[in-house]
Amino acid sequence: MENNGEAVYKKILIPVSRTTNMKYIMEFVNHFLHEGGKITFLHVTVSNTIPISPGEWRRALNAISTTHMLKGEGSMQVYYAVKNSSSIVTGILDEAWSEGYDLILFANSTYRRHLNHLFGNKIDEVICNSPIETAVISYRDDMPLKYGRILIPISGYKHALRAIKMAELLAKKYGSEITVMYVGTEKDDPRQVITPVTSDLKGNGLKHRAIFRTGPVVETILAEAEKNYDLIAIGATERQQPYNFVTGSTADRLIKKSSCPVLMIKTTSSAQ
Known part of the structure; x- marks a missing residue:
């Protein structure tokens, strides 16, 4: 993050683990993204086999299916990635480190919270071990984010x-x-x-x-x-x-x- 009076990031990594509505997250991210900045939606598959199985590949595609049609605002660049790793946490941290991101952002829909669909201990582990800044934003699919x-x-x-x-x-x-x-x-x-x-x-x-x-x-x-x-x-x-x-x-x-x-x-x- 630059320290020039504006809190902006150049590359933001957003891990996704299931289908979810993230149209509001795009708007939220744009408030803090550097002009021409990049965001990447990442799904991590846990497998010791390369290439991963067809079933695992289908689950990966399902996880990013609601994000692949999203378009960036202005000059924002939007990318999608599937990474195979020994664990979800390792996959997220390896991607963040190797590709030079300056923020990991977890997004969670509040209407799912009663189903225990938060990342839970995985978020904790990423937070504790991340070499870069990490953020978690909760939101509601049925209500735009407000900031009054x-x-x-x-x-x-x-x-x-x-x-x-x-x-x-x-x-x-x-x-x-x-x-x-x-x-x-x-x-x-x-x-x-x-x-x-x-x-x-x-x-x-x-x-x-x-x-x-x-x-x-x-x-x-x-x-x-x-x-x-x-x-x-x-x-x-x-x-x-x-x-x-x-x-x-x-x-x-x-x-x-x-x-x-x-x-x-x-x-x-x-x-x-």
């Missing part, structure tokens, strides 16, 4: 940098109001965490407010999200506790339970 009110839960300024930058792009385009939320204990001084974020938003002339809540992290975020927010944007780093914020099961719980779409961005130390 964006909630950004934070635990530290650096943890939220990518979420803030992406929210800023959306806010500038859609006139969004951003709510910065810190969940802590009664002994915490939320100003130490909140002030750097609100100062950044104020400096960019964006509508915003800040709130401090105590309680269980996930449940407290979800309770606030019920108040007619359009998007939750959360950031995470690869640092160990107590510095990391949302990883693994916490992210899955937010994606599964949130009443509105969730965007989680996992950056790397080199991108800080």
